[in-house]
Amino acid sequence: MAEMFNILLTVVVPIFLMTALGYVLQKRVKLDLRTLAKLNINVFVPGFIFAKFYKSDLAVHLLFYIVIFFLIYIIILYIVALLTSKLQKLDKGKETTLMNSVLFFNSGNYGAPLNDIVFKSDPVAMSAQVIILTLQNVFTFTYGIFAIQSVQVGKLKALLNYFKMPIIYALxxxxxxxxxxxxxxxxxxxxxxxxxxxxxAVALILLGAQIANIKLRFKWSSSYIYIVIRLVVGPAIAFVIIKCMGLDGIIAQTLFIASAMPTSVNSSVIAQEYDNYPELAAELVFLSTLFSSITVVVVIHFSHILF
Structure with a gap:
C-alpha cells in the first residue's frame, strides 16, 4: 500500500497537477487550442520523438515485437468492444463512438509524460513508448475517421495530409x-x-485545456462499461499478450503500463467533428482520465511485480 501511495504521489499527481493547470488556464484566459495543438503536433512532439529515439538503444527485433504486440492488442480489443456493443444492440453511430473510446488511448499527452516519470527518462522505455505513440496516432487518424464516415469527398485528402505531418518522419x-x-x-x-x-509540459497543459472545453452531461449509462474495458480489461489483455510473446523487463513494463492509458481526447475530437454522439465521447474521455488516477497506479505497481 505504501508503494502504491508513493506511485500516486510521485507519478500520477504531478501529471494531474499539470493537467489541472491547463484546465484552469483555459477557463480563465481561453487559450488558442488550435494553434497550441498544431504547435505541439508539428514541433514539440516530433522534437521529442526524434530526441528520445535517437538516444535509445532499442534492438531491431524489439521494435518488431512492439509492432506485433500493438497489432494483436488492438485486434483483441476490437473484438471485445464489438461483442460488447452487439450484446447491447446499439445503433451503428453509438457503437462506433464507444468502440473508439476503447481503441484510442492517450499514449501521447498522458502516456509519454507518465513513461518519462516512471522510468526516469530511460531511453529504451521511452523508445518503446514512442513506437506505441506513433502507431496509435496512425491508427486513430486512419481507422478512426473512416469508422465514423466512409470515404467521402475531401475526407481522403484530409487523411493523406496526416502523412505530411513531421511525426512519422522524425521517427x-x-x-x-x-x-x-x-x-x-x-x-x-x-x-x-x-x-x-x-x-x-505543453502536452499536459493542452490535455487539461481540451478537457475544459468538453461539454459534460453526467447521466448513468451502460456505456460506462467501455471505461472498464479501457482501464481494466485492456491491461489484462496486454498482460496475456506480453507473457505469450515472452517479453520481460523494461519493454514488458512499458507495454503493460501503456495499455492502461485512458481514452484519447482524439476520440472526442473525431466524434465532435462528425457529430457522432459527441457528448458521450466527451464524458468517456473525462471519466476515463479521472479514474485512471487509480487504475494506472495499480498497473504501475503490478508492472514491478509481474515483470
Missing part, C-alpha cells in the same frame, strides 16, 4: 541516424533538446 530519420551511428552536430542537438524538453 524514421531518428531510426536511420541511430542504427547507422550517425552523429548530430552539437548546435542541432541543442535545438532538438529544447523542443523535446518542452513537449511534456
Amino acid at each position: 524514421v530519420i531518428a531510426i536511420i541516424l541511430n542504427y547507422n551511428h550517425i552523429a548530430i552536430p552539437g548546435f542541432l542537438w541543442t535545438t532538438v533538446s529544447y523542443l523535446s524538453d518542452a513537449m511534456i
Whole structure:
C-alpha cells in the first residue's frame, strides 16, 4: 500500500497537477487550442520523438515485437468492444463512438509524460513508448475517421495530409541516424533538446485545456462499461499478450503500463467533428482520465511485480 501511495504521489499527481493547470488556464484566459495543438503536433512532439529515439538503444527485433504486440492488442480489443456493443444492440453511430473510446488511448499527452516519470527518462522505455505513440496516432487518424464516415469527398485528402505531418518522419530519420551511428552536430542537438524538453509540459497543459472545453452531461449509462474495458480489461489483455510473446523487463513494463492509458481526447475530437454522439465521447474521455488516477497506479505497481 505504501508503494502504491508513493506511485500516486510521485507519478500520477504531478501529471494531474499539470493537467489541472491547463484546465484552469483555459477557463480563465481561453487559450488558442488550435494553434497550441498544431504547435505541439508539428514541433514539440516530433522534437521529442526524434530526441528520445535517437538516444535509445532499442534492438531491431524489439521494435518488431512492439509492432506485433500493438497489432494483436488492438485486434483483441476490437473484438471485445464489438461483442460488447452487439450484446447491447446499439445503433451503428453509438457503437462506433464507444468502440473508439476503447481503441484510442492517450499514449501521447498522458502516456509519454507518465513513461518519462516512471522510468526516469530511460531511453529504451521511452523508445518503446514512442513506437506505441506513433502507431496509435496512425491508427486513430486512419481507422478512426473512416469508422465514423466512409470515404467521402475531401475526407481522403484530409487523411493523406496526416502523412505530411513531421511525426512519422522524425521517427524514421531518428531510426536511420541511430542504427547507422550517425552523429548530430552539437548546435542541432541543442535545438532538438529544447523542443523535446518542452513537449511534456505543453502536452499536459493542452490535455487539461481540451478537457475544459468538453461539454459534460453526467447521466448513468451502460456505456460506462467501455471505461472498464479501457482501464481494466485492456491491461489484462496486454498482460496475456506480453507473457505469450515472452517479453520481460523494461519493454514488458512499458507495454503493460501503456495499455492502461485512458481514452484519447482524439476520440472526442473525431466524434465532435462528425457529430457522432459527441457528448458521450466527451464524458468517456473525462471519466476515463479521472479514474485512471487509480487504475494506472495499480498497473504501475503490478508492472514491478509481474515483470
